Structure formats: C-alpha cells, structure tokens
Amino acid sequence: MTQQAAVERRRLRDRGRGAAFRRGLASAWWMIVFLLLGRQYLEILTPVELTVDRLVPRLPMGLFERGIEVFGGYAKPLFSAGAVAVLLGLCGLVGVARAELRGREGAARVAALLGALGLVALFLLPALAWSQPGGARSLAVPFHLAACGVFAAALLLPELLSRRMRAAQDPDRRELIGRAARTGGLLLLAAAAAPTLLRLFNRLTLTAVRSDPGGMPAPITSTSEFYAVSKNLVDPDSVPQGWKLTLAGLVDEPYQLSLDDLRKLPVVEQTQTLVCISNEVGGNLIGNAEWKGVRLRDLLERAKVRPGTVDIKLRCADGYTESIPLAKAMDPGVVLAYEMNGAPLNAKHGAPARLLVPDIFGMKNAKWIGRIEAVGEDYKGYWQGQGWSDVATIQTMSQLRVPDKGTAISVGRPVQVGGVAFAGARGVTRVEWSVDGGSTWREARLREEIAPYSWRLWEAEWTPERAGDAELVVRATDGAGDLQTADERDTLPDGATGYHSIRVRVDES
Numbered sequence: 103m104t105q106q107a108a109v110e111r112r113r114l115r116d117r118g119r120g121a122a123f124r125r126g127l128a129s130a131w132w133m134i135v136f137l138l139l140g141r142q143y144l145e146i147l148t149p150v151e152l153t154v155d156r157l158v159p160r161l162p163m164g165l166f167e168r169g170i171e172v173f174g175g176y177a178k179p180l181f182s183a184g185a186v187a188v189l190l191g192l193c194g195l196v197g198v199a200r201a202e203l204r205g206r207e208g209a210a211r212v213a214a215l216l217g218a219l220g221l222v223a224l225f226l227l228p229a230l231a232w233s234q235p236g237g238a239r240s241l242a243v244p245f246h247l248a249a250c251g252v253f254a255a256a257l258l259l260p261e262l263l264s265r266r267m268r269a270a271q272d273p274d275r276r277e278l279i280g281r282a283a284r285t286g287g288l289l290l291l292a293a294a295a296a297p298t299l300l301r302l303f304n305r306l307t308l309t310a311v312r313s314d315p316g317g318m319p320a321p322i323t324s325t326s327e328f329y330a331v332s333k334n335l336v337d338p339d340s341v342p343q344g345w346k347l348t349l350a351g352l353v354d355e356p357y358q359l360s361l362d363d364l365r366k367l368p369v370v371e372q373t374q375t376l377v378c379i380s381n382e383v384g385g386n387l388i389g390n391a392e393w394k395g396v397r398l399r400d401l402l403e404r405a406k407v408r409p410g411t412v413d414i415k416l417r418c419a420d421g422y423t424e425s426i427p428l429a430k431a432m433d434p435g436v437v438l439a440y441e442m443n444g445a446p447l448n449a450k451h452g453a454p455a456r457l458l459v460p461d462i463f464g465m466k467n468a469k470w471i472g473r474i475e476a477v478g479e480d481y482k483g484y485w486q487g488q489g490w491s492d493v494a495t496i497q498t499m500s501q502l503r504v505p506d507k508g509t510a511i512s513v514g515r516p517v518q519v520g521g522v523a524f525a526g527a528r529g530v531t532r533v534e535w536s537v538d539g540g541s542t543w544r545e546a547r548l549r550e551e552i553a554p555y556s557w558r559l560w561e562a563e564w565t566p567e568r569a570g571d572a573e574l575v576v577r578a579t580d581g582a583g584d585l586q587t588a589d590e591r592d593t594l595p596d597g598a599t600g601y602h603s604i605r606v607r608v609d610e611s
C-alpha cells in the first residue's frame with residue numbers, strides 16, 4: 103500500500119468518525135426532548151441541573167473561589183454549559199463507538215455496544231437521577247433509564263429500518279421517506295420541547311437578580327429589586343398541589359400544616375435585612391424587607407421537641423438542606439415567613455414559606471421549606487460540605503452608595519454622601535466616613551432606626567475643598583461598641599470583611 107493510500111484511508115476514517123459523532127449528537131436530541139418533557143410534566147430534573155446541583159457544593163473551596171473570581175456572575179451559566187457539553191460529548195462518543203463496532207464480528211460487537219450504552223445508561227443518568235430531590239425520586243431513576251433507551255433507539259433504529267426498506271423499495275423513494283421522517287420528527291420534537299424550554303427559561307436563576315436603581319437605597323427594598331440567590335439553575339416555580347409543611351424528627355408530636363393552617367397561627371411581622379455570605383465588600387447581594395409569618399419557636403413547641411435534639415434541620419423543595427442549632431431556632435426572631443412586603447411570598451424568594459434567621463447570613467434563610475426536623479447531630483447543610491461557615495454570623499459592614507458613578511463633583515459644591523450599614527442583630531450605633539482614604543474620619547448622620555434586625559441608612563454632606571482624586575471610605579460600629587474590622591478578607595468562608603471605599607474625581611469649580 104502506498105503512503106498516499108494510507109493517508110487517504112485515514113482521512114476517510116476520520117470523516118466517518120465525524121459523521122458518527124454527529125449522529126450520536128442527533129440521537130441525543132431525542133433524548134433531550136424526552137428529558138424536557140419529564141421536566142415539564144413530572145418535575146424530574148434534567149441531568150444538567152442535577153450535575154450542577156451535585157457537583158458545585160463538592161468542588162474544592164479553592165477551585166470554587168477561583169471560578170467565582172474568574173467568571174464572576176457568569177460562573178453558573180458557564181458551569182452549566184460545561185455540563186451540557188460533557189453530556190453531549192458522551193452521546194457523540196457513543197455514536198462513534200457504535201460506528202467503530204459496526205465492522206466487527208457478531209457477539210463481540212453487540213457486547214461492546216451494550217457496554218458503551220450501559221456506561222451512560224447504568225451509571226451516569228440514573229446515578230444523577232438518584233440525587234433528585236423531593237417526591238419525584240422514585241420516578242426519576244426509571245425515567246432516566248428510559249431516556250437512555252430513547253437515545254439508544256434514536257441511534258440504532260434508523261439503521262435497522264433503512265436496512266429493511268432497502269430490501270423492499272427503490273432508492274429514490276427510500277431517500278424521500280427518510281428525509282420526510284427526519285424533518286417531521288424534528289418539527290414534532292421542536293413543538294414538544296418549546297413550551298418546556300420557555301418555562302425553564304423564565305425560571306432560570308443564572309446570576310443573583312437585582313436591578314440597581316442607583317442612588318441612596320430606599321429603607322425597604324422593593325420585592326422586584328430584592329436580590330435573589332439560589333443554588334439552582336431553575337428554581338421551584340409553583341407550590342405543589344396539596345403542599346404541607348411537616349414537623350418531624352426527634353419530636354413527641356409530629357404534625358403537618360397546610361398553608362391555610364399556617365396562616366391561622368399567631369402572626370409576627372418583622373422587618374429584616376438579608377445579606378448573602380458571598381456578598382463582596384460594597385456588593386449588592388443585600389436587601390431589607392418587611393416579612394410576615396409565624397415564629398419557628400411556636401411551631402417547635404407544638405411538636406414537643408425531645409431532649410437530645412442538637413439541630414433543627416430544614417429540608418426544601420429544591421433539595422437544599424440547612425440547619426440551625428436548637429437554641430438559635432428557639433430565638434423569637436426566627437420566623438417562618440409566608441409574606442414579603444405585604445404580598446404572598448413569590449417563587450423567587452421561597453414560596454410558600456421561607457425561614458428568616460436574624461444575625462445569620464442569607465444561606466441559613468432557607469426558601470421553599472417543606473420539612474422542619476429535630477435531629478440529634480450537628481447537621482451540615484448544603485454549603486457546609488464545601489467549607490462555608492456553619493455559624494455564619496453576619497459581619498459588621500457598611501457601604502457607600504452615593505455619590506454614584508454619574509455624579510459630577512466639584513470644589514466648593516456640596517454633594518450627598520451616604521449608604522447603608524448593617525451588623526445583624528447587634529445593630530449599628532455609629533458610622534464614620536473619610537475623604538482621604540481613612541487617614542481622618544468624620545461622623546455620619548444615622549437615619550432613624552428601622553427595626554432591630556434591619557440595616558441602618560447613613561448620610562453626610564461633603565463640600566470638597568481640593569480638586570483631584572479623593573478616596574471615600576466608610577466604617578461602622580456595632581451595638582456592642584465594636585468597630586468594623588479593616589482586615590480585608592474574602593467572602594469564603596465567613597463572609598467578606600474590610601472597608602468599602604470608592605475613588606472619585608473632584609473637578610475645579
């Protein structure tokens with residue numbers, strides 16, 4: 103054989119492999135539609151959602167941190183896109199494996215093919231499905247197995263059918279029928295998948311949602327401007343039919359409550375600020391709202407928590423789990439809320455009920471709660487596996503919100519300086535600000551206290567005396583008299599610390 107012939111052969115083989123890979127991908131499309139239908143009608147999570155859900159909290163902390171550092175708010179969509187690529191890649195490879203094996207002999211061929219399919223079928227999808235949270239789990243595993251079956255059928259059936267037709271019909275007719283079948287199939291699939299895709303798309307929580315209107319914040323953040331953070335690619339969007347809150351575990355009298363039952367219990371109203379532990383210094387994952395609900399303590403007393411209980415564990419519709427120590431759970435400030443800013447809690451913020459835990463970072467404020475359980479161990483929640491603080495006490499923090507970027511500042515003309523300060527349950531008693539990078543400090547005016555667990559708005563007036571760059575800095579003192587730490591620390595694992603500062607240009611008047 104000449105060298106040229108060998109090269110030509112390799113070229114053909116590579117081209118054949120490309121086609122086989124593409125055929126694997128095309129077969130995956132059927133499986134994807136099948137999975138989307140399951141997502142739409144059976145609430146079975148897609149492999150991509152499950153991958154993100156399982157993998158992210160297991161990433162080593164350093165890697166997670168790097169990811170957030172490099173990709174910022176895009177980390178979640180990029181990670182998801184990666185998961186899609188890996189799953190599709192596997193499907194393509196199965197396509198190639200199948201084509202490679204076609205030339206081989208009988209039994210070996212079948213065995214190898216089954217092996218390749220089995221790899222996907224028996225391990226990947228069902229293993230993922232196993233981690234499906236909530237009631238759909240028993241359905242999820244057989245459903246994902248069936249999805250593998252759909253993939254296998256899409257890959258193998260056309261070949262089997264065309265072999266039959268080849269025997270029966272002339273080539274032109276065969277070609278026509280084949281094309282019609284493919285086009286019709288694709289249209290059908292597109293029609294079936296469209297509503298699901300649309301629905302999922304509307305519920306995507308790719309990044310923390312918060313529209314920043316700029317300027318001095320309102321004392322109460324409107325629900326539409328309130329940041330939203332969740333671990334999910336797609337949040338739970340509807341309260342399941344017949345939703346019940348379950349109180350169980352180490353209790354003498356377990357019980358269930360409907361939303362109506364919950365609304366009949368003694369009501370508490372509480373204005374409280376939420377802040378995410380991954381909020382950077384000066385970041386906007388913070389908001390203040392008026393909540394309404396019932397005391398967790400009342401719910402627990404009714405269930406008669408047994409001695410030996412260590413933690414109160416929360417289980418949510420999205421599979422999220424969290425825990426707070428029993429002593430904290432009995433704090434009258436811990437509220438199971440079903441209203442936010444005068445309206446029923448919406449889907450983004452945890453409908454039908456979410457927990458509010460004053461003094462503790464947002465992650466302990468579990469949303470979409472379905473089960474509250476007394477447990478005899480120090481239970482580690484979703485994020486603690488990765489090393490985020492389990493105590494998660496809010497750090498004293500303060501922010502400059504004005505002047506904001508667009509404000510023109512010039513010598514001799516007064517401008518407003520101001521923002522928010524927050525120290526969890528300790529409260530803020532003093533805010534100071536500086537125009538020289540923290541060399542000298544001035545006293546800020548605190549606006550009146552909104553509520554014990556709420557942020558405090560602060561403001562001051564500044565009349566610049568010199569043109570050039572100025573560095574504005576702010577720091578707060580909490581109710582215990584402790585000055586906010588100037589130590590610059592990252593969000594991981596205890597929440598960011600350090601002073602917020604902004605550089606501004608002062609023009610000649």
Ligand SMILES: Nc1nc2c(c(=O)[nH]1)N[C@H]1C(S)=C(S)[C@@H](COP(=O)(O)O)O[C@H]1N2
Nearest residue numbers: 329330331332333378418422464465468469
């Ligand atoms: N069930 C559930 N609850 C959750 C989360 C989640 O992913 N799932 N995220 C937590 C985090 S990290 C934060 S900061 C707050 C944010 O609450 P918000 O979206 O109402 O602002 O919800 C917490 N509760």
Ligand SMILES: [Mo]
Nearest residue numbers: 378379464465
């Ligand atoms: Mo958070």
